[in-house]
Amino acid sequence: MRTIRDERGFSRLIYGPNFTVLRKGGTVHRRAIGLVALAGLALSGCAAVTDSIVETSGQSRGEAILSPSSKPVTVDNVAGNNRLRRLAAEQHPKIVASYGGEYNDPKLERTVARIVGELTTAGDNNTQIYNITVLDSPSINAFALPGGYLYITRGLLALASDSAELATVIAHEMAHVTANHGIERQKMERAETVATKVAEDLLGSSNAARAAAIRGQLRLAQFSRGQELAADAIGIRATAAAGFDPYAAVRFLRSLSAYTRFRSVTGAKPELDFLASHPTSERRMEIAQRLARQQGGPGVGTRARDAYLAGIDGMTYGDTAREGFIRGRDFLHPRIGIGFRVPEGFVIDNSSEAVTAAGPNDMAIRFDGVRVARSISLTDYLASGWIGGLDPNSVEAGQVNGLPYARARAAADGWEFAISVYRVDNTVYRLLTAAPVGTKELARLAHTTARSFRVLPKSERATLKPLRIRIVTASGSDTIGSLAAKMAPVTRKEQLFLVLNGLSKNDRIRAGEKFKLVVE
Template identity: 55%
Template sequence: YLYVTRGLLALANDSAEVAAVLAHEMGHVTLNHGIERQRREAAAELAGRVVSEVLESDSAGRAALARGRLNLASFSRNQELEADAIGIKQTGRAGYDAYAAERFLKAMDSYSHFRNAFQAENPNLDFLATHPAAPQRMELADRHAREFGPPGTGSIDRDRYLAGIEGMLFGDSAVEGYVRGRQFYHPGLGITFAVPNGFVIDNTAEAVLATGPGDTAIRFDGVALPRSSSLTDYITSGWIGGLDPSSIKQERIGNLEAVSARASGGEYVFDVTVIRVEGQVYRFLTALPTASDASVGQIAAGVAGSFRLLTEAEKTQLKPLRIRIVTARAGDTVDSLSNRMDGIDRKPDMFRLLNDFEPTDAVKAGAKYK
């Protein structure tokens, strides 16, 4: 099966781009890449285990496994390039714009930079990346597309595509909780909290993650805990390594019972705060490099201190975001249109991302935008 996500549909700007993604994934299937990767992964693990057992050396086994991972990464990159090539050919033969793959690769690269705004990137150090660098893929995609003619050859089908995604859900649903700028809301659990300025929230299936300047990271999740269990006993039960027992502090956040503590490990210092809400414990873990000038306690206290229960009125008012297609009028700009977006941080950047805008591109009167 090939699965199409709402995020993909929101990022694409025409039917040709979606066709290019589907053709790329079909290329993986046609070339049996999934089966080949499984075989190579099994072989790499076996090689590492054999070396470790024969030489009775864990370090030798780890070295063999590392070599296997490096080979797998290279193999995966080759698979991506092969799928790109066959996908672009299929897209062009189907009558779509063959340059759509290059456009969508650019959009994905822009999305990656948008999401990782505070993470240092050095592609030269990314030896184990399973996908080739975006510039390399875009360059090769352009070469393959030119076999079908100059840019503008083939169907794009932009207007019909935009009409099709009008009203589509954007981002998370009520079951997953909502990210609204620097605020996280979960109407089902009835909770909310905020992260500091400059942080970006990522709502994953396992936890809510937030990253900020200086390699600062925050993790939020929840676990069940009987009301009879002590929060102090829980925080010292072993799930946090490097905990400093002398730092444990009982406190109240609003009218909720809470306990916080400090921990350290490697090059990071941590602040752990657990908050009880009936039979549930919500956990904040804030990590900061030891060399940082910022205070982990100050950041953690601000985040945990923002935690509170939602009122019934707030739960009712929370609604999912939806994509709206608008026609630009004379005088509209990126700022004027992006200011109409709700629940989004860095609005101009998100508008440019969704609409495949270069920094110097201007809004055109009469054109349709997401």
């Protein structure tokens, strides 16, 4: 642990990448950092703001909705509750582990702490203490827990383009804390559960019982949408009060939308992703634009772009060695020492469950590994029933790149599958290529991918390192194309460059401007 006091008098206790921001002028005390994970939906995850939401700003009823609570649940409140303290101790390691651990970078910590410090001194609840954890995850996510506990992934930090954009995300999550959204949502969910149980007891499995359950879920959805509007309104107002550009909310939502389109080609599930709980829409951007106008015209507030970019310079981008690396069409895993290449036109996505790749004509590839006793042959494993529709006459064994190998075909529900399995030590790796029935390219493309599976030599494994964000200054001759060409061997370099820098393809590069690149 260390204490830092910056040039403006903000005091911070820093516990590695998990740190506490205290108000200016406050006494610095050591506080236990325990992230309170209330069961289920008590996490203030954010839901979609849709066209059905009516702005209530300026109305007496709306002011109650769009204001922080006069009695937010604070660190002190939570610490005084033995049950919540026990939950914190139990849940924090699980939360951190599910996002790949904590990301440790003192320079980055100071950048985030500075922004949080600005927000806390200018906010409606400037005595609130916030505990921040930067998560070592490439997913784009931020969320808040009751008591002032905030999480931000490095994936989100890579997408934000300036201090104001990060400030508007953090202020949105702070708003969930100060408005007690997590606690209120837990109460409402508990009430709806009770109501549904009563309906089931009285009405049995009738249509009326099901209708009652559906109405309860709709009430929860409406409640969540109201919380999102409230968090947007409080967050944008707090961002402006801290001196940041309130229009940053619109820019960040636009970047999220661009990221969604960029990523959609893989067909990947967002899993632990901000996009799973913070869906963007044109309507939400319109609302954010109107909320920002209430704080002043365009140009009000600071973006602090250079300071932010300096803070994220050198930060890890994408996957780490524990998940394996995507390099163009290659998936390479230095820890377990294997790799393979997907065909031209396929885009790889790496999730916690499996490596997948989406290709043309609805073709897809899935790769994973399972423990299988060495006493079970690969051909017997193929025929053991883990995949339906297997053609037993197609099972055959052999070797590929010096490894035991078996393959087979299967068909089910209008799809055909080419399956290859490999044994490396006690693990069987499974490579499945799927295509709609009748796809002529299936056999050829599956064979090409299957033949590329290999064990990586130690010399190659030693050279594999995570990608990083590098900040560069554009020269007078630079273009979008020339800067994107300097990126590491990633898929769709120019598109990724545009997304990370909040640009469109028609934007011009000006000499002296700073930009994010992904480099080796």
